[in-house]
Amino acid sequence: MESDDDSVLSPTSSADEYDDEDVNARRAPNWCAYRHLIERRGFRLDTCRDVKQWYQRYWEGLQASGLDVTRDLPGYTRACSIKDENELCKDAGLPDNLFRGTHIASGRKVVIKSVHTCSREYDAVRYLTSPHVRSHPMNHCIPVYDLIQVPADCLVFIVMEEWYPQFLYEIPGTLRLFLGALRQCIEHIVFMHSRQMAHLDISMHNILTDYQAHYAFIDFESCRRFDGTPTPLIRGIRGTDVPPEVERGDWTDPYKADVWMLAVLIHKACKITGYNVPELAAFTRPMLQDDYNRRPSIAACLKAFDAMVANIRREKLDAC
Structure with missing residues (x-):
């Protein structure tokens, strides 16, 4: 993950108007366009295959606990309706600026959020996850695996553990x-x-x-x-x-x-x-x-x- 220190983090003013709302509005990127970039950083966006496998493991856990299983869930049905198992399969329950994925090396599930490079969120997360701050015992920010910048598009992908x-x-x-x-x-x-x-x-x-x-x-x-x-x-x-x-x-x-x-x-x-x-x-x-x-x-x-x-x-x- 990139390292930043205080000198590169711009302070905010106490003005009554927020910063430019264009940069702080939710950003819904074309996830397919950034799929390979994200994979090169070690993360895979959820495909139809991933979604079906997740549901199958979920149902196996329910059955092992003696619970009933309902297989006509919308997410599973939608994944099954797409012929190409490698096609991206977005969670319909998430906003368009979020996408579920997997940390390839560990298999852990992640959530990836797209934000503007000048947004308040990126400024805050970049600081809270910087090396000299993130290990503080009182810092309970969500664990962040990576901050993937796309300067040409003024875009950053925040890769978080799925909690x-x-x-x-x-x-x-x-x-x-x-x-x-x-x-x-x-x-x-x-x-x-x-x-x-x-x-x-x-x-x-x-x-x-x-x-x-x-x-x-x-x-x-x-x-x-x-x-x-x-x-x-x-x-x-x-x-x-x-x-x-x-x-x-x-x-x-x-x-x-x-x-x-x-x-x-x-x-x-x-x-x-x-x-x-x-x-x-x-x-x-x-x-x-x-x-x-x-x-x-x-x-x-x-x-x-x-x-x-x-x-x-x-x-x-x-x-x-």
């Missing part, structure tokens, strides 16, 4: 594991803020898991960097869950906007998992202050979170 939606398919088995997942979410935002970065689209859909108690953030399309700006203010955020001042069209502190979004995520995670934790409700209350100036910093949130967990009985934390 899975957090909490939606496999609920943490104990309160301790659930709180551990939330702590990783808080940790990553602490890490980003310490690097003068705000995510600005914290939501359930943008956090994934590897099903091994590791959690990671994705989708940095709204991310902003504020190098050299001690007290940035922005407006016009287009995240999934935005704080009230943003809905009113007012200015906000981007770091305090992240704090509000994180509190909303915690509430939704509790609802989805069924973990009714009064301590978490008390913990998030200050984070949801209508006045962003009264919200705590993310570093203070992490400190308060650890204090809250320390006061929960061990039997409650480990109960199944």
Whole structure:
């Protein structure tokens, strides 16, 4: 993967208008045109053969568990309808800027995302996955295998490990594991803020898991960097869950906007998992202050979170 240092990463301003939206809009490339380039970097875009083999392994796993198998799934049917097994087979459930694939050397599944070379997402991912940053224990960015540049087309392919939606398919088995997942979410935002970065689209859909108690953030399309700006203010955020001042069209502190979004995520995670934790409700209350100036910093949130967990009985934390 290419190596970049801070000197080549352009800082963002605190202006109320986002950067040129053309470069930050989702890019839907002609995937066939870049197929061989991506293969030369060690990755294979999913073909009809790959899709059929995936479904067959999936069904074998279900049958081994004694579960019923339904073979008329749309993805499998579509792959079977194409005569050439080597033809690319896009997952219809993914946006056009994403394509599933395989790391040829290891056989691991990947997801490849196309972005503009001047986009906020590429700037953020390039920094978060750079050698001096990616190994930090508080950096919970999705693992990235490669950044494949196509300068002539102002395009970059971000090759990520394929992880899975957090909490939606496999609920943490104990309160301790659930709180551990939330702590990783808080940790990553602490890490980003310490690097003068705000995510600005914290939501359930943008956090994934590897099903091994590791959690990671994705989708940095709204991310902003504020190098050299001690007290940035922005407006016009287009995240999934935005704080009230943003809905009113007012200015906000981007770091305090992240704090509000994180509190909303915690509430939704509790609802989805069924973990009714009064301590978490008390913990998030200050984070949801209508006045962003009264919200705590993310570093203070992490400190308060650890204090809250320390006061929960061990039997409650480990109960199944």
